[in-house]
Amino acid sequence: MLNSSFVMDTNAKNSNLIASNSSRLPFLDRTRGLIMLFMALDHALFFWSSGRINNEGLPLLVKGAVTYNPFGNSSLLAYLIMVLSSICAPGFLFIAGYVLALSIKKRQLAGTPSSSISHHLWRRGLLLLFLQVFIASPAFNLPMVIQAGSLSIVTLGTFLSLSILSTFGISFLFLLLGRHISPWKLFGVSGLLYLLSQLFLPSFTKSFPFNQAIEQALQNILVLPVPFSPVSLVNNNFPVIPWFFPMALGWLYGHTYTEKRGVAYEARRFAFSGVSSLALFFIFRLAGIGDYLHADGTLQGFFGLSKYPPSPDYFLLYLGLVFLLLFAFYKLPRSSRLGGVLENFGRAPLFFYNTHLWLYAAVPALMANFNGYSLIFGVGIWLLGLIILYPLCRGYLTWKSSNRVRIPHSRLGDPSYIWKGLR
Template structure:
């Protein structure tokens, strides 16, 4: 198996990371951003889902771009992890060594979420005096911790076929979807431990410092794109060439988007009903609905296909490459880059959407040389730490 990087993966990841940065720049700087698409709420015993209202066209476009990030990020994480495990198996690594690698990576992501990412997201509430330290604030989980827990899940399930693991994950997802109304209605009457477990595994709820644990990316629903990426990575056949791999992604994208349009027009597959044409693409992200996954994973599949088909990468694609090679560095740095200035001047959510988009672009200009430096530093460290076979 080739050890060369798959450039189309880096380029796709780089693009969706730029979209993610747009979402977070608007989160810290602008008003009018679409947020909380979904979020089950219980009022007087009745379950409802917090919709996005009637967003403007620019806000809707920004939402569609940004909402691609989470499912794309997890799909790519599962795909790359599967390829990494295959390389380790082919080079003779023991099962224990592979398990240790996956657990350490998973735990590192959880720590990064708690110590670096979540404090950045909570910064506006701290600065405004709306938030005090509590266990629930410290245990504020999100996408990185869910990926980390997913890595541990993949280690436990990697000894069975990827198809069986995917089927089991899909079953858990559909079961959690069907039981979601029950989970939401019973939530307020549960003990703090039971609430914490449901929030961790199934049910995102509005953030509260009174909870034992906060988590807007419950593990069970978000295992679906992670394990889907794992499936594609485990079934990747390098001997068939990248053209064949590109066709797999392209066909998957067309099927996924076709199913989305069928379900959405039939009024199925999402908690947020499209009461008007401008709400057709407003889909439940918290928790992720079947329509949400079909639409955004379909777009990511097609991006894989298109970047795989690029005859000659230009300068813009080179920028995507640099961003895509440094996902964790980009994620940690971009959050604090966009959060610190409004924190220092208590200027959160004061700018219109167009100004927030300008700040997003300025942030990308700053991030690009930092990511290039990170790539060079990592290469230098690998060269230093790599054992020299000529030295006894």
Template sequence: MDRTRGLIMIFMALDHALYFWSNGRVNNEGLPLLIKGTLTFNPLGNTTFLSLLVMFLSSLCAPGFFFIAGYVLALSVKKREAAGASNWSIDKYLWKRGFLLIALQLLIASPAFNLPLFVQAKSLSITTIGTFFSLSVLSSIGLGFIAFSLGRRISPWKLLGLVISLYLLSQALLPSLATSFPSLQAFIQACQVVLALPVPFSPELLANNNFPLIPWLLPLALGWLYGKTYVEKRGIAHEAKRFAVSGLCSITLFFVLRAAGIGDYLLPDGTLQGFFGLSKYPPSIDYFLLYLGLIFLLLFLFYKLPQTAKLSKILENFGRAPLFFYNTHLWLYAAIPAILGRFNTLPLWAGAVIWLLGLLILYPLTQGYQTWRSSHKVRAYRLQLPLRF
């Protein structure tokens, strides 16, 4: 898990470094757009091989992040249940974790993403309710944790079935939601944005969200299912085989559906770019099948990677402190272009160099944070203080 999550963090850093520094990056794939009353979905457009490669690598991040978050959460809850924790204490744990993630999104992550907007305006006076309530990955995971305080009371299979049903319903209603969106009251618009409909960012909205809750509950609930059904007696080797089979089945189904032109808003056009150009906002069925399938295979392959391998240590270092890495890397890559007042001025290859330099800085920072956290936990244990991170 730590190795796969570490790789996800590295690819995520690449995407965000380019977000702040470079131009020519593929973004908003599949975003529903209403142009003169006609609904369309944002295509990839003409782009370079490097842009496509970055899109492909960065598209692994969100599905993997949500899946692993659900998996680790399930293991944590199982451990608390086995220790005899009450339902109330477990619910409180989920709420605390959920609200913490939402707070980190609003107070740390979103302000970093909105820095280009503030720098361009040369003033903080453009801050609105919509710019403050800019939701994304962390807030959607946090909302998912809160929802699981209720969902955990049914079997993980029933929970996944319910989430899949909501996901399919949201996809079926997406055209009508997008078409009627401009005429709705601001509060109803905000509810749709939070729950089901990603829209182009606008400070005039009450809320912005490129990762609406209902679609992204699917990988979270899938991770919850795998975590809940993990049997420790069978060992990690059995779990790795389960990931391998799941990955092969998922990718095979992706190729079948994609070849048939089913399961995505962006239809294949006979080119390689068109075949792998999938809708991410919101995530389509084909998108989930391909990238979750690849995450499953990565989990299997990293199980096979020797513990002593240098790559293992590097990936584990990044993967063991996901929240620290996430919030730190955003401000690291955003700070200099904000000071200079020049975002998105470099070509992609130069942005990739900035990404690598950033990783060289982030590696010792992440190591230092883990050392501090470990020593803090040891001191707390000696003093018998209950700490939660």
């Protein structure tokens, strides 16, 4: 679920310690802001409504044979929500890798020691894992606990119910080593591991039930999404190896961005990448390759792709749409009110993520009525939640700006100074 890039809040905050706000690329924040709204829609319906599409493509072992959770029949509204929410995870991870690459390049140009950069990465990674376990996972599992009517169902597996936030955290830890090789090599290694994980997915699915708990946990964290079970040591629907791929792609784009070519050149690069990616998607989909869920001759079946784990067709479609969104928001005038609203959301992703989960989960928890309403009603709840979240995000940004401490380059390696700048 996403939703995940949340990470950008801390990335942008730290990059601003060594660069002014004028160096930000507004179209990144605007795109991320729109993605956050789609994520909130998906999660609002998760807590409030029935009929939402989820777990499409999930590999299942049925009587010894590997099958994949079908897309199934759905209403047009549920289908549209599925399409919008599917942009979220690849979009967040791509932008996360992109912004992180820009941030680290600026730190390196400012003379920041390599040890300080590594310190930043592992601290961010551990923070995100902490937030996943103690903030996000309890929110997602609140329906199960309330419906059970007892805390006895709460197990280690419910806390270690990992999702997009932990994928970000582990990816940060991966980059502790990955940043020491060229971004092209890192992207190549990530792509190779992703393709291997796709190739061996049936074997992993068959062996999973017979593995020991530790082996299952590692398999689930790295490669294989599985149906949630409170008796499992770890649950994870965003395994790191397939989902690190869009982050490595963003890392590559961020490292190959050069200011001397200008933002207009970068926008054209996004436009070309988007058109190329979508063209490849249609070629692959029409040829019947690149996805576990085959097109059934209907429009919904054609775009009903495997998300758990993400198939090549899934990445081609949704990363292509993300590229085009980046280009579209570059073309949107700076004075646009819509752009300003999205930018305010997009600059506070980590705050938004943790706040919106509990905002949408708390009320149905108190009412003990999860998934008890229609999709239309859930959409209304989503809009109401955004009205509440917007001033909260603006207030958070104001607070963050007033508490920012500009750290001298000579003190960037001092943890006490870094902490002042990260409050």
